[in-house]
Amino acid sequence: MPLPRVLSVNVGRPMLQRVPKGRPTGIGKQPVDVITVADPGPKRVEDGAGVSGVEGDHIGDGRHHGGSDQAVYAFAREELDAWAAALGRELPDGMFGENLTTSGLDVDASEIGDVWHVGSAVLEVRGPRVPCATFAERMGERGWVKRFAAHGRSGAYLQVVQSGEIRPGDQITVTPSGSGLDVPTLLRAFLGDRDATRLAIDSGTLAEHRREELLGRL
Template identity: 70%
Template sequence: MSLVLSVNIGRPLHQSIPRRRATGIGKEPVAMISVADPGRKRIEDGAGVSGVAGDFIGDGRHHGGSEQAVYAVAVEELAYWAEELGRELPPGAFGENLTTTGIDVDAAEVGDRWRVGSAVLEVTGPRVPCATFAARMGEPRWVKRFAERGRAGAYFRVIEGGEIRPGDEIAVARSGSGIDVPTTLRAFMGDADAARTVLAAGLYEGKDQRTLVKTAARA
């Protein structure tokens, strides 16, 4: 059965890398989260906007907003990395809002819809690793290692707002887009063939589309 194992939100945490500022990447389990469409990426009161009420986002220019409203990672993936790194990785360790069990998050395709709790979420793409994530993990070559693994978890937009709790079942309606999370991650990490595949599906627009077009043009 596909379930939510944990729901997590981040409080402001200061770290010096990549710049000395607060980040919400260190998330902790809570009893319930309320999700809603936060609108476009922006900065309000010095922070970004999350689709999860009470979830802090330090870098509002690059994170948060409708297309990155909620982030999910499978606990099975946390277990893989815990064994690889020889350290405990509890729910929320990767900065995810939803820690799932019994579902292959990375097999999700862009456009898939998840009904979970009283909310409906839609897959928008992968989590692209960044310097803040690398600093959080404190592991050598973390961005490269994480990207090469290719199982980055999925971002979602909120189609219907609602509440999500641990133990809620996840019901998936497939989009049939054929563009899974690992393919999209490779595209955004600079793989020209993957970028052409994603572009051909016509799933992205704006800045994301321009990034893919530039990557796809490489020989």
């Protein structure tokens, strides 16, 4: 088995698309030579945009994206390849809006609290990516939000524990948390599955605002 590594690091510059109307989005990520990551602090809007954990990365919707829990987004190249085959089209690195395109790592087997040492940075798995209308517009596929959600392999959002630089080719060393709460289960909880919601709450691994959100849904 190949060692887990970073295949591509990707940054989104502001661009306009039909959704969201009139507001630039940074979902169109493009590969770069290196990214610098740091904790952006709480989710918020500054100068009309959100705050990313990746320097120079644009977050168009600061109410729902960005902040510490969603500082860096990782998606496996193997999953992109599977979607490319299913959709019958090429999907370049960064197509799903990921900052890290990985290779040799089952990102969706990650558990909340797992720690990744990559480059000079330290990252912690915090949760799944929930698909939105901006993502659907980016893909241009009928019923994309429902299809992606039903597939259940969303990639992972990570928090920056230690600032640093990440480059293509950097090895990813994972320290398991043993939390027992994997990314797909938390995705199901966010999508309304009551059994998954109870598992997520009982795991004791969620940030307090996430726990309160799920308790409110129950």
